[in-house]
Amino acid sequence: MKRSGRRPGNQDTRSSILDAARRTFAEKGYDKASIRAIAGDAGVDPALVHHYFGTKEKLFLAAMNAPINPGELIPQALSGPREQAGDRLIRLVLSVWDSPAGTAALAMFRSALSNEWTARLLREFVITQILRRAVAELVLDPDEAPLRSTLVATQIAGLMVARYVLKLEPLASAGIDTLAAAIGPNVQRFLDDPMPEVFKSPGA
Amino acid sequence: MKRSGRRPGNQDTRSSILDAARRTFAEKGYDKASIRAIAGDAGVDPALVHHYFGTKEKLFLAAMNAPINPGELIPQALSGPREQAGDRLIRLVLSVWDSPAGTAALAMFRSALSNEWTARLLREFVITQILRRAVAELVLDPDEAPLRSTLVATQIAGLMVARYVLKLEPLASAGIDTLAAAIGPNVQRFLDDPMPEVFKSPGA
């Protein structure tokens, strides 16, 4: 028959490579995370990484594919009173990114800041999966949704940059309650405070 | 005597190298801006860059040193009614970054996002020259100044990332008036809206 030879057996290594990849991408970004460093972190020969995942781009995609699944988080952000949506968003974002499951998200973000290809990836992912599918739901006027949701993204991206990349104190070690109380209302204002009429036209 | 040999003559090249360096650093960030690319953009041999500036780090410092001088901008941000300080800050930041003089600032920012050394540089510069010297002046309670000024930095950094790095639409092509009207009030709120009492303790 066709089936013969060694069974897939030790597939721990494959997932330990993925873990190391997520860690390293999150810490150094796409470009500076070398295949050799990832392999070293996983205790494995660099060539094995290529054997499993082919190219570095495919490895990155494989490392992102599994854990980034906002399907469960989005309802959590949408449920509850809409007057506290900003507060809820900040808490959600911070709790996800501070958790081990947020490593992939941090890897994606850090990479997108320095690499064009991953920037395109993040842009498409954020726009189609997050902004249009969740944040836009919170905006009443659909004409204003694109700009308003991008403004929310602005505040959240800035929080990420200051806290996780530039590590500006005292914000980097501030607690989640403090940040939610400070930033939540501003996100809320981006969602539903009245804005000038220029907002309706796309190329304002 | 000591003086002999060819006079400095054509010193255009030195400043054209600096211009090319600022352009390239702004476009690609510190790491991906190769000496060869900078030299090529200036129409010059790569070795000449080393002859003038020694190392790549020194070239970066030289490219940043001249044009980054917030001494004139800070009074502009502080003058005027304090209720419109947020609006003024956003307008100032956008007008500076969109102008050719803002190339150095954009170079600094892009580099800090992907390189540890330049991140330290930007952190020290921003904290000592911008936040403590200008934004903190706008905060009434000195105990709250550190966190409040960092929050302002959060919103501004996020605007930069979304507009210049990720290029999220429609924000990337939005006009300065739209953005000032949308974001200014949020900056204002970071400056002087009442905040929970946790703010006073540094490690909140």
Next chain:
DNA sequence: CGATGAGTTCAACACGTGATGAATTCCAAA
């Protein structure tokens, strides 16, 4: 004129990178 030294270029080194393909180990099916 001839010497000096700045402006400029050329060729090369040492290094780290992503990637490739042959070689080796080793389990499980026949």
Next chain:
DNA sequence: TTTGGAATTCATCACGTGTTGAACTCATCG
């Protein structure tokens, strides 16, 4: 026990990087 094929490693390639030092050009001074 033989053997096929997956798991894993080794050696190597081609390339781009920052950096270096020797060589060349040439305007100016003595």
